[in-house]
Amino acid sequence: MKTLTVFTPTYNRAYCLDQCYQSLVKQTSKDFVWLIIDDGSSDNTKELVESWKLENIVDIIYHYQDNLGMHGGHNAAYRLIETELNVCIDSDDFMPVDAVENIVSFWKKNGNNTYAGIIGLDADKNGDIIGTKIPEKIQETTVIDLYQKHKVIGDKKLVYRTEVVKKYPPYPIFEGEKFVPLGYLYQMIDQDYKVLTLNKVLCIVEYMPDGSSLNMLKQYRRHPKGFAFSRLTEIKYATSFKELIKKTIHYISSSLLSKNWRFIKESPKKILTILMIPFGVLLYIYILLKTNKTS
Numbered sequence: 001m002k003t004l005t006v007f008t009p010t011y012n013r014a015y016c017l018d019q020c021y022q023s024l025v026k027q028t029s030k031d032f033v034w035l036i037i038d039d040g041s042s043d044n045t046k047e048l049v050e051s052w053k054l055e056n057i058v059d060i061i062y063h064y065q066d067n068l069g070m071h072g073g074h075n076a077a078y079r080l081i082e083t084e085l086n087v088c089i090d091s092d093d094f095m096p097v098d099a100v101e102n103i104v105s106f107w108k109k110n111g112n113n114t115y116a117g118i119i120g121l122d123a124d125k126n127g128d129i130i131g132t133k134i135p136e137k138i139q140e141t142t143v144i145d146l147y148q149k150h151k152v153i154g155d156k157k158l159v160y161r162t163e164v165v166k167k168y169p170p171y172p173i174f175e176g177e178k179f180v181p182l183g184y185l186y187q188m189i190d191q192d193y194k195v196l197t198l199n200k201v202l203c204i205v206e207y208m209p210d211g212s213s214l215n216m217l218k219q220y221r222r223h224p225k226g227f228a229f230s231r232l233t234e235i236k237y238a239t240s241f242k243e244l245i246k247k248t249i250h251y252i253s254s255s256l257l258s259k260n261w262r263f264i265k266e267s268p269k270k271i272l273t274i275l276m277i278p279f280g281v282l283l284y285i286y287i288l289l290k291t292n293k294t295s
Contacts, residue, residue: 001082001083002031002032002033002059002083003031003032003083003084003085003104003107003108004031004032004033004083004084004085004086004087004100004103004104004159005032005033005034005035005077005081005082005083005085005086005087005162006024006032006033006034006035006086006087006088006089006095006100007034007035007036007037007077007081007086007087007088007089008020008034008035008036008037008088008089008090008091009037009039009070009073009074009076009077009088009090009091010036010037010038010039010041010045010073010091011038011039011040011041011067011073011091012041012042012043012045013041013043013045013091013092014041014043014044014045014048015043016091016092017045017048017091018048019092019094020089020091020092020093020094020095021034021052021058022094023094023095023096023097023204024058024094024095025057025058026097027095027097027098027099027100027101028097028098028100028101029098029100029101029104029105030058030059030100031100031101031104032059032083032100032104033059033060033061033083034058034059034060034061035060035061035063035077035080035081036049036060036061036062036063037063037065037073037074037076037077038062038063038064038065039065039066039067039068039069039070039072039073040064040065040066040067040068041064046062046064049062050062061080063076063080067178068173068178069177069178069179069180069223070178070179070182071171071173071179071180071181071182071226072171072173072178074088074171074182074185075170075171075173078162078165078166078170079170081162082162083162084107084161084162084163085103085104085107085117085118085159085160085161085162086159086160086162086165087103087157087158087159087160087202087203088158089203090205092205092206093203093204093205093206094203094204095202095203095204096123096201096202096203096204099200099201099202099203102120102198102200102202103118103120103159103198103202106118106196106198106200107159107196110196111161111196113161113163114193114194115140115161115193115194115195115196116160116161116164116189116192116193116194116195117158117159117160117161117164117195117196118158118159118195118196118197118198119134119141119143119146119156119157119158119159119195119196119197119198120156120157120159120197120198120199120200120201120202120203121133121134121156121157121198121199121200121201121202121203122154122155122156122157122201122202122203122204122205123201123203123204123205124204124205124206125204125206127201129154129201130154130155130156130205131152131153131154131155131156132152132153132154133152133199134146134150134152134156134197134199135150135152136199138150138197139196139197140194140195140196140197141194141195141197142190142193142194142195143156143158143186143187143189143190143195144187144190144237144239145190145239146197148239148240148243149239155205157202157203158186158195159202160189164189164193165185165189168185168188168189171184171185172226172229174223174225174226174229177222177223177224177225177226178222178223179219179222179223179226179227180223180226180227180229180230181226181227181230183230183234184229184230184233187233187234187237188233190237191237217287217290217291218291220253220254220257220287220291221257221287221288221291224254224255224256224257224258225254225258225260227250227254228251228254228255228258228260228263231247231248231250231251231254232251232266232267232268234247234251235247235248235251235267235268235269236268244269244272245272245276248267248269248272248273248276248280249276249279249280249283250280250283251263251267251273251280252273252276252277252279252280252281252283252284253280253281253283253284253287255280256280256281256284257284257287
């Protein structure tokens with residue numbers, strides 16, 4: 001069996017998926033399979049993937065499902081993956097030619113069952129690191145500590161042990177919504193495991209105009225139940241008072257957007273939630289005003 005599964009949730013991205021495929025064709029190590037989760041695409045994604053399978057260069061597994069959103073794609077991937085390690089490469093991103101080799105060789109040398117996996121670097125198409133590198137003195141960390149304690153900034157690439165991610169509940173699916181922040185799972189894993197750090201670029205990222213990174217306020221409005229769910233976990237495990245305040249305010253605004261009037265009762269920090277209601281209402285109004293202007 002291969003060591004790594006590269007999984008790619010995709011929805012109507014046939015126009016850019018070839019970039020990811022070509023990067024996998026060029027990998028210096030073939031110790032991986034590519035799992036494509038087609039989240040209800042209506043374009044020619046399936047036909048494109050079938051043509052790649054006929055080329056027989058990359059070991060490809062194709063799975064189609066009704067549209068459930070990015071987190072639903074991750075749920076499907078974690079159900080299907082059988083390799084020791086897994087990494088998500090989005091449909092508009094791709095891997096440097098030595099990424100698989102770096103992941104597998106590093107893990108075989110340093111990895112063991114006490115770690116959840118590896119955290120590496122993202123870069124843009126010019127080769128510039130997204131945010132900052134990981135300080136060389138840090139050999140292991142939780143994801144939260146990397147950002148909050150060690151002050152690293154910018155998106156990073158997580159490679160998880162499949163055995164670990166299968167231990168935790170799947171992302172919830174809320175009727176009428178298509179998004180739950182992926183960080184929910186990472187935060188849960190953080191409570192039990194650390195990750196090893198690898199200061200090498202594992203993914204080249206490109207933020208597409210139709211991607212979620214450039215439309216966060218719209219996401220807040222469209223998927224309030226998903227965000228409220230995630231905020232509850234962030235409140236519970238907040239590592240600083242500043243973060244606790246911020247997440248509580250966001251929790252209130254998401255609850256108002258979803259018309260959940262039980263949000264105080266459901267909060268793990270009821271008194272703080274009551275105190276932050278004015279600020280949560282202001283954020284709620286701000287989201288409504290900004291998204292009305294851009295809708």
